[in-house]
Amino acid sequence: MSKLLNVSSSPHVRSxxxxxxxxxxxxxxxxxxxxxGVWQFGVHAALVLLLTVASCVVSEYLYERLLNKPVTIGDxxxxxxxxxxxxxxxxxxPVWIPCLGGVFAIIVVKxxxxxxxxxxxxxxxxxxxxxxxxxxxxxxxxxxxxxxxxTPLAVLKSGGTVDVAAMFVGRIPGTIGEVSTVAxxxxxxxxxxxxxxxxxxxxxxxxxxxVFVFIFGKQDLNYVLAHLCGGGLIFGAFFMATDYVTSxxxxxxxxxxxxxxxxxxxxxxxxxxxxxxxxxxxILGNLFVPLIEKYTLPVAFGxxxxxx
Amino acid sequence: MGLATFVGGIHPxxxxxxxxxxxxEELWPVGELVYPLSQHIGxxxxxxxxxxxxxxxxxxxxxxxxxxxxxxxxxxSGTVKTIEKRRTAGGTMxxxxxxxxxxxxTPVEGMGQERNPxxxxxxxxxxxxxxxxxxxxxxxxxxxxxxxxxKAPEKIDYVxxxxxxxxxxxTSDYRRMIEEPEKVIGGLKVILxxxxxxxxxxxxxxxxxxAIKKMTELVKSEPRIEVCPxxxxxPQGGERTxxxxxxxxxxxxxxxxxxxxxxxxxxxxxAAIYMAVVKGTPLLTKTVTVTGDAIANTxxxxxxxxxxxxxxxxxxxxxxxEPEKVIxxxxxxGQALFDLTIPVAKTSSSLTCLSHDAVAEMExxxxxxxxxxxxxCPGHVVPQKLYKTALRHDLDAFVKLNGMECCECGCxxxxxxxxKPLTQSFKEMRKAVAAARRK
Numbered sequence: 001m002s003k004l005l006n007v008s009s010s011p012h013v014r015s016x017x018x019x020x021x022x023x024x025x026x027x028x029x030x031x032x033x034x035x036x037g038v039w040q041f042g043v044h045a046a047l048v049l050l051l052t053v054a055s056c057v058v059s060e061y062l063y064e065r066l067l068n069k070p071v072t073i074g075d076x077x078x079x080x081x082x083x084x085x086x087x088x089x090x091x092x093x094p095v096w097i098p099c100l101g102g103v104f105a106i107i108v109v110k111x112x113x114x115x116x117x118x119x120x121x122x123x124x125x126x127x128x129x130x131x132x133x134x135x136x137x138x139x140x141x142x143x144x145x146x147x148x149x150x151t152p153l154a155v156l157k158s159g160g161t162v163d164v165a166a167m168f169v170g171r172i173p174g175t176i177g178e179v180s181t182v183a184x185x186x187x188x189x190x191x192x193x194x195x196x197x198x199x200x201x202x203x204x205x206x207x208x209x210x211v212f213v214f215i216f217g218k219q220d221l222n223y224v225l226a227h228l229c230g231g232g233l234i235f236g237a238f239f240m241a242t243d244y245v246t247s248x249x250x251x252x253x254x255x256x257x258x259x260x261x262x263x264x265x266x267x268x269x270x271x272x273x274x275x276x277x278x279x280x281x282x283i284l285g286n287l288f289v290p291l292i293e294k295y296t297l298p299v300a301f302g303x304x305x306x307x308x
Numbered sequence: 309m310g311l312a313t314f315v316g317g318i319h320p321x322x323x324x325x326x327x328x329x330x331x332x333e334e335l336w337p338v339g340e341l342v343y344p345l346s347q348h349i350g351x352x353x354x355x356x357x358x359x360x361x362x363x364x365x366x367x368x369x370x371x372x373x374x375x376x377x378x379x380x381x382x383x384x385s386g387t388v389k390t391i392e393k394r395r396t397a398g399g400t401m402x403x404x405x406x407x408x409x410x411x412x413x414t415p416v417e418g419m420g421q422e423r424n425p426x427x428x429x430x431x432x433x434x435x436x437x438x439x440x441x442x443x444x445x446x447x448x449x450x451x452x453x454x455x456x457x458x459k460a461p462e463k464i465d466y467v468x469x470x471x472x473x474x475x476x477x478x479t480s481d482y483r484r485m486i487e488e489p490e491k492v493i494g495g496l497k498v499i500l501x502x503x504x505x506x507x508x509x510x511x512x513x514x515x516x517x518x519a520i521k522k523m524t525e526l527v528k529s530e531p532r533i534e535v536c537p538x539x540x541x542x543p544q545g546g547e548r549t550x551x552x553x554x555x556x557x558x559x560x561x562x563x564x565x566x567x568x569x570x571x572x573x574x575x576x577x578x579a580a581i582y583m584a585v586v587k588g589t590p591l592l593t594k595t596v597t598v599t600g601d602a603i604a605n606t607x608x609x610x611x612x613x614x615x616x617x618x619x620x621x622x623x624x625x626x627x628x629x630e631p632e633k634v635i636x637x638x639x640x641x642g643q644a645l646f647d648l649t650i651p652v653a654k655t656s657s658s659l660t661c662l663s664h665d666a667v668a669e670m671e672x673x674x675x676x677x678x679x680x681x682x683x684x685c686p687g688h689v690v691p692q693k694l695y696k697t698a699l700r701h702d703l704d705a706f707v708k709l710n711g712m713e714c715c716e717c718g719c720x721x722x723x724x725x726x727x728k729p730l731t732q733s734f735k736e737m738r739k740a741v742a743a744a745r746r747k
Contacts, residue, residue: 011718300710302560
């Protein structure tokens, strides 16, 4: 044989699943919440989602082109960032604000730290927090059916009562994507079914919040359920806390992370000045990830009870 | 209650349907035969013959070079042509004895002499196994007589026969189990004679129901032997994962199966022990699957050790499409070959011929820390972190993160959506650590 055969180190086969498949699944999982948001809040919400995604993708493309780096928009991670950021926007927001957020998320939070996989904060959430601080008033005015109103958690905080059924369906004021618990759960179940995420982070996160508000808030089922359905907890737990890059890679670390987020969220909601706290809890939690991983490395097979 | 298995692992395309229905055919060598002196773990064998010597079937060409070593026997009769370095499947050049076949297959005196294992002492059995040149035929190549001589034989309570054959494409063990199950069980019975307190277990993945059925029927009358169906999952047939699935006991990289009371042998090894001890026939042949989408006819061959791989391809009708990659072994742990002038060795199991080398076109992308490598790793290490130490060539950090517990099964590389060469880098690191420790 004149031609030499290909030689490489084993394994010689690979799974078909690549990064863009995983990102694609996350996008698919957010569609129910996005569709519900657009249906409820109208065409402006659709425009916000579209432009936020476009802003993220274009930012990534231009940055990589200008720096002569390989263009990686095909991995769809910028689309995921854009969609999460868009779903975190109030439906009436002037579109330049989320566009600015998209640029911030991609350039400052993601690319300046080295691009995909290197950022230590969730880009969409960091951008949301940046916008919350910069444009506090515009970022926290919510309307539903033309009437502006307080979010259920704000009502709860000021001692009012809320309709949990409406919260579950999503007939409440809030950001485009956070309102419908049922739509988010459909997406979450899809991600679990496709094994894109495990239940460890969302499960422990939601459970911890439930226990925390039960103990330190009110010992009332309606109250606890309102806390679970409101304030983007479901959105955060399934779609933002599970962000691969900014959550622990070790199974035990994911459980610790979920509990930590639950404690922080409960702390912010019950004892903090604001009614909500999911975004800040996750962003803060992101900072603990390296530490959590360091102390939650799995015990190697056959090394149980032995020193490494 | 599910089937016995382990935590982690993957489900790659099995490819067994290509060759599982091909009965084992005897393949007679055409050209010269090449016997590398190192086909096992341990010291290379020492040549006993020289150029021009006449040799017979079953004659020792080289004797064991130490305790952890194994002799090399001639699988044909003929003349020693030369002793020189030849390339082996691993890619290295190894001193090899080249024999020109006279086509007569004249056996050495005493070969084929049947024995009743009941009348043999343990020492006699071990000696017969050693003299027959038997090593771990599943791929590791650890000298079997050494494995069968643990420090405390009375503490062995499990003899596990590995019929998992979890490596994709391979069907040689499967064909052995359904065509000659009595040889496998016969071998197991011989091993059990060495370990009075042990129970024999034949572990078979449940994608081989025919083999499970046949074996279960045959062991009905054997009080000391049972069949353990295993969940089909790669790497179920790894020594550590198999022991865990069957017994619930765990060993790490610095332990031997005997440390937890287990002896593990491949089905082909068990059959070879039977042939050597009961039938008086040493290890002369190996069952090799010839498969893949590039081969004209998929086959399972019983082939004389030392036969050139090219002859197996020719016998199977050659390639129907030009292969890009030919693997000695399966796609998960097999070794890719430059060319086919490689001899069949004791550890050969398959020639997997792929028309398309998909891996060659894959470009690694950024790690997104998805954790899939962590969840599939049967060694419960964190490949993502080990990879970082490998990039820095930081041996201390690699060892600290339990890098030596990697069994090189390839699951992490297989599953990685960023196509990182994880296993590949760990192999290099493990070699570097082992080399540093020897210093």
